[in-house]
Amino acid sequence: xxxxxxxxxxxxxxxxxxxxxxxxxxxxxxxxxxxxxxxxxxxxxxxxxxxxxxxxxxxxxxxxxxxxxxxxxxxxxxxxxxxxxxxxxxxxxxxxxxxxxxxxxxxxxxxx
Amino acid sequence: xxxxxxxxxxxxxxxxxxxxxxxxxxxxxxxxxxxxxxxxxxxxxxxxxxxxxxxxxxxxxxxxxxxxxxxxxxxxxxxxxxxxxxxxxxxxxxxxxxxxxxxxxxxxxxxx
Numbered sequence: 001x002x003x004x005x006x007x008x009x010x011x012x013x014x015x016x017x018x019x020x021x022x023x024x025x026x027x028x029x030x031x032x033x034x035x036x037x038x039x040x041x042x043x044x045x046x047x048x049x050x051x052x053x054x055x056x057x058x059x060x061x062x063x064x065x066x067x068x069x070x071x072x073x074x075x076x077x078x079x080x081x082x083x084x085x086x087x088x089x090x091x092x093x094x095x096x097x098x099x100x101x102x103x104x105x106x107x108x109x110x111x112x
Numbered sequence: 113x114x115x116x117x118x119x120x121x122x123x124x125x126x127x128x129x130x131x132x133x134x135x136x137x138x139x140x141x142x143x144x145x146x147x148x149x150x151x152x153x154x155x156x157x158x159x160x161x162x163x164x165x166x167x168x169x170x171x172x173x174x175x176x177x178x179x180x181x182x183x184x185x186x187x188x189x190x191x192x193x194x195x196x197x198x199x200x201x202x203x204x205x206x207x208x209x210x211x212x213x214x215x216x217x218x219x220x221x222x223x224x
Binding site for chain 2: 002042043045048055056090095096097098099100101102103104105106
């Protein structure tokens with residue numbers, strides 16, 4: 001157990017819908033990262049927050065947005081969902097940027 | 113920006129043999145190099161890391177070597193076992209205020 005929690009574990013929804021994925025980092029970690037992993041693909045970095053502020057952006061679609069709250073938990077919002085958004089979404093946390101990242105168990109999103 | 117290339121994308125070895133995965137980074141200021149293992153359907157987990165002040169680090173059957181001049185680092189797994197089958201990711205960072213830059217991953221298959 002890495003100490004990073006993600007909810008929900010599984011999510012099945014229809015195209016065009018909007019969902020919110022939630023992540024709670026390890027105690028003491030200030031950075032939260034979001035990754036997308038499609039079947040048999042690598043880790044696609046989406047976005048990073050550090051102590052409530054956006055720190056870095058990767059290949060995140062405009063339909064996707066995220067935020068980190070004062071208690072340091074983070075949410076990833078995915079809207080106007082498409083079939084191609086079906087993937088495993090991981091959250092990771094670290095003390096700072098560039099440090100060891102601890103991954104949560106992931107949320108498996110299926111868009112039908 | 114920083115780029116990390118990882119080879120091979122797939123590696124198949126006989127059980128008991130050794131496996132080597134290599135990563136090349138572009139930014140000579142990088143000083144932290146972790147390796148993550150991701151088993152099927154699970155989260156990536158750190159298995160070993162190295163900082164630029166050392167050239168090699170070992171932990172039982174796994175080792176990482178770093179060649180700063182050539183800007184590459186490698187993961188070595190000896191006496192491979194079926195449970196070593198997984199996807200392995202390398203990454204590089206310039207330090208605590210910089211992001212981890214990820215390689216594309218190597219799928220390691222251990223043949224019985």
